[in-house]
Amino acid sequence: MPAGHRPRHVARRDPRAHWVLFALGLVVLLAGLAFHGYAQGGGGGSGRPGASAPAAAPLSGPFVRADPRGLATRSLPARTVALTFDDGPDPTWTPQVLDVLRRHDVPATFFVVGSKVNADPALTRRIVAEGHDVASHTFTHADLSAAATWRRHLELSLTRTAIAGATGLQAPLFRPPFSSGPGDVTAADLSALRDATDQGQIAVLADLDTNDWRRPGVDAIARAAMPAGGAGAVILLHDGGGDRSQTVAALDRLIPDLQRQGYRFTTVSAALGVPAPSASNGDRLSGIALRWFQSLGAGLSTLMTWLLAVALVLGAGRLAFQVGCAWWHARRRRPPSRGVWAPVSVIVPAFNEAANIRATVLSLVGGDHPSVEVIVVDDGSSDGTADIVERLGLPGVRVVRQRNAGKPAALNTGIAYARSDLLVLVDGDTVFERETIHRLVQPFADPRVGAVSGNAKVANRGRLLGRWQHLEYVIGFNLDRRMYAVLRCMPTIPGAVGAFRRAALLSAGGVPGDTLAEDTDLTMAVHRAGWEVAYAERAIAWTEAPETLSQLWRQRYRWGYGTMQAMWKHRSAGGRLGRRALPYLAVFQVLLPLAAPAVDVFAVYGLFFLPASQLAAGWLLLLLLQAATAAYALRLDGESLRPLWSLPFQQIVYRQIMYLVVVQAAVTALLGSRLRWHRMTRTGAAAALVGEPVTRRPVP
Structure with a gap:
């Protein structure tokens, strides 16, 4: 290579602004990839690894909202059931669940994962269009009981933004991942519920957990979802997070059985009288931007994997x-x-x-x-x-x-x-x-x-x-x-x-x-x-x-x-x-x-x-x-x-x-x-x- 001599090539301009653009590009790339990695953190199921002791004073009902004296709870009236589905929307199983619900003319409440909403906004809009509730199940299916306060706020905020961008509606209802019944709430769960309700959200637990995520069989799922003695119940099922074929089959059996016993089906929002209000234009635009950024991250991840x-x-x-x-x-x-x-x-x-x-x-x-x-x-x-x-x-x-x-x-x-x-x-x-x-x-x-x-x-x-x-x-x-x-x-x-x-x-x-x-x-x-x-x-x-x-x-x-x-x-x-x-x-x-x-x-x-x-x-x-x-x-x-x-x-x-x-x-x-x-x-x-x-x- 050439040795050093005096310049014969005279500099006309020395490019420096490109380093700012270069650094900005790498920052955007890293941010997009990091957000994609964060969004891919979703899981499924209601079981939480390890056993935790319940709280000293367990909750008395599945609906939890903020109250000046603490957390107020409420239950469904007799012979009233609310079918709820966690971990979707899933492109394979959610449409099958919706088809069963439409065939039986039954409403339900879907607790969706925000990152999955961004991945399939059209399916989320179908849930709303067919008369069902769309509620929050965090952005990445994170265990909020083990998360820092900033992470809890981020998970809920991102999910509300994603739902607003996809459906044009706010999402006042929320269910924490890895949750079950009111009697199983731990002290850490109570802390997470307080954080959520302090943000104006209504937490929804379950009276009956079918454990369908374990795939115990169609009969076992249908039995676990049947209320005892005509009591009202919030029934926990899953439309995402894994193979939900047993859930779909059990649902097709469970709904007729409950109808024959005189049960009325409702959405959680109808039961509580809190319909989802329309989102502001700013929230909708933020949701669309969030979805684009998540799509950008996914595209960058695919591109970089190939590269x-x-x-x-x-x-x-x-x-x-x-x-x-x-x-x-x-x-x-x-x-x-x-x-x-x-x-x-x-x-x-x-x-x-x-x-x-x-x-x-x-x-x-x-x-x-x-x-x-x-x-x-x-x-x-x-x-x-x-x-x-x-x-x-x-x-x-x-x-x-x-x-x-x-x-x-x-x-x-x-x-x-x-x-x-x-x-x-x-x-x-x-x-x-x-x-x-x-x-x-x-x-x-x-x-x-x-x-x-x-x-x-x-x-x-x-x-x-x-x-x-x-x-x-x-x-x-x-x-x-x-x-x-x-x-x-x-x-x-x-x-x-x-x-x-x-x-x-x-x-x-x-x-x-x-x-x-x-x-x-x-x-x-x-x-x-x-x-x-x-x-x-x-x-x-x-x-x-x-x-x-x-x-x-x-x-x-x-x-x-x-x-x-x-x-x-x-x-x-x-x-x-x-x-x-x-x-x-x-x-x-x-x-x-x-x-x-x-x-x-x-x-x-x-x-x-x-x-x-x-x-x-x-x-x-x-x-x-x-x-x-x-x-x-x-x-x-x-x-x-x-x-x-x-x-x-x-x-x-x-x-x-x-x-x-x-x-x-x-x-x-x-x-x-x-x-x-x-x-x-x-x-x-x-x-x-x-x-x-x-x-x-x-x-x-």
């Missing part, structure tokens, strides 16, 4: 394909080399490279290739870079000074001065190993090869950030290069270590200066000119990586933006570049990174609303797959496996930074902004390699 599945499949497939190509690249039989001993010209564009330039030049002239000239093009440095090189007084090393014009211009100047037909382009902060130049030019034995990529390694890997970049270079960049070499579609020769035939450079039009990733741009142009691009994995160069997050951000921002420029510039390319490399770059370096923040938000959502064991197992499985791939890549590159301990932290922290860099670069590109060329501050880390052996364990 996550696609990302995992593509990611796992990419790792497997990379490893397969790397294995093939490492073991394929290479034809005997005739050996390339032709003279080589090494061009070093340098702008303020005083920290490393001495080490760079010494490593270039100290190699084992027999004929090497080094041309250092000083691109208007102000730190004495050219003077350092001249004071070395090395034979075969020339310094060319020019006014600052940018790295591409400096490279083209060096190419014009070079005497050889084989040209090695090197960044000014790079240190070569002794054999690097000779190994780098060996693929030119094939006359079809016009350019060769070397193997760039991170020199300053002592700190955590450097270690993460080291893993990225070895696992990402070099595995990709092995894959590209097998597919014969290498899109980028790194600026730190690359070689070109002069003929290939001329046919590509020289080093381009209209993108910020001139190395990617040039490599693609070489492909389009009909040349092959090879990978010499044993040609190792040590380069200095950013030492701080801000430097890393600026460097990768420039790389990402420049790569997008190059992809757009060469979008009409055919051949292997157009069919293989460009789609691969588009998917794995642009589209998936752009989608990654949303996937990470989905992962945060999953921590709270998905099974923790499944989430942890999936993450560990993916991490193990990445670790195995990383270990193989490190072994191929002759590197120690010790840095693998930092891989989990790299996935959690470093990966997010890289994704955000792609977002920033994409926004910059879409807005048509011109990005200024940020120069990285050099620390001399690569120079520290000179004076000690720089040859590591041989790369296989």
Whole structure:
């Protein structure tokens, strides 16, 4: 990738408002997903896990309302029954229950779950249209006796809003989930009932609990629903929360039996004389908005589930394909080399490279290739870079000074001065190993090869950030290069270590200066000119990586933006570049990174609303797959496996930074902004390699 030179690209505008929109989008996504997860918390049944002691003074009737002296209760008169159904509306069972009620011309009261009302408002409207009550059963079927006060208020408020949006009516009646008869009310239940009645709601318990949610059989349900001695009764049944086929069948038997015994059927609102009033326009609009937001959350959840599945499949497939190509690249039989001993010209564009330039030049002239000239093009440095090189007084090393014009211009100047037909382009902060130049030019034995990529390694890997970049270079960049070499579609020769035939450079039009990733741009142009691009994995160069997050951000921002420029510039390319490399770059370096923040938000959502064991197992499985791939890549590159301990932290922290860099670069590109060329501050880390052996364990 390009080294830092003064900007030739002048910033017209610096996009910052997009971060506000980006953050807002992620907040909306997380809020929608979280609301969907909250709304999916519904259950069913009237039984509550664990036994609780009843209150010291149990209630005397099923209808409970607020009273200045406490809670007032009331019961139904004799031979009067109110059929009540909990946990709906259910798209399968509620219509069947309604059909039975209509066939027998019997009204009932449906205690609905607010989230299910939002999921099927038309069915809720049918309940009202056929003369039945719609009442509240909380928004998520929450156990209010165990909930905090704010949660109780939220559950009831959301349910009233949902009912108003679906039916245009208020919902004064309420039944707490997991409730049963007045005599079974616990102290915690009383607290929840007081909270509800203080909000103006009338609580409705049950005289007869059929326990139909246990599916005890049609006969057992019908018997449990039969009042004793002609007493009035509120009968508790369920039209949602599970298989309610027994309830439907029992209802068809129970209603005729009660009618033969002279029972009158009523709704709870009619029995209490409190018909549901019309909701205000504001409440209706709030209900509609709530329903839309819940639908948005459900849609986002579905979309993110598919996106996550696609990302995992593509990611796992990419790792497997990379490893397969790397294995093939490492073991394929290479034809005997005739050996390339032709003279080589090494061009070093340098702008303020005083920290490393001495080490760079010494490593270039100290190699084992027999004929090497080094041309250092000083691109208007102000730190004495050219003077350092001249004071070395090395034979075969020339310094060319020019006014600052940018790295591409400096490279083209060096190419014009070079005497050889084989040209090695090197960044000014790079240190070569002794054999690097000779190994780098060996693929030119094939006359079809016009350019060769070397193997760039991170020199300053002592700190955590450097270690993460080291893993990225070895696992990402070099595995990709092995894959590209097998597919014969290498899109980028790194600026730190690359070689070109002069003929290939001329046919590509020289080093381009209209993108910020001139190395990617040039490599693609070489492909389009009909040349092959090879990978010499044993040609190792040590380069200095950013030492701080801000430097890393600026460097990768420039790389990402420049790569997008190059992809757009060469979008009409055919051949292997157009069919293989460009789609691969588009998917794995642009589209998936752009989608990654949303996937990470989905992962945060999953921590709270998905099974923790499944989430942890999936993450560990993916991490193990990445670790195995990383270990193989490190072994191929002759590197120690010790840095693998930092891989989990790299996935959690470093990966997010890289994704955000792609977002920033994409926004910059879409807005048509011109990005200024940020120069990285050099620390001399690569120079520290000179004076000690720089040859590591041989790369296989």
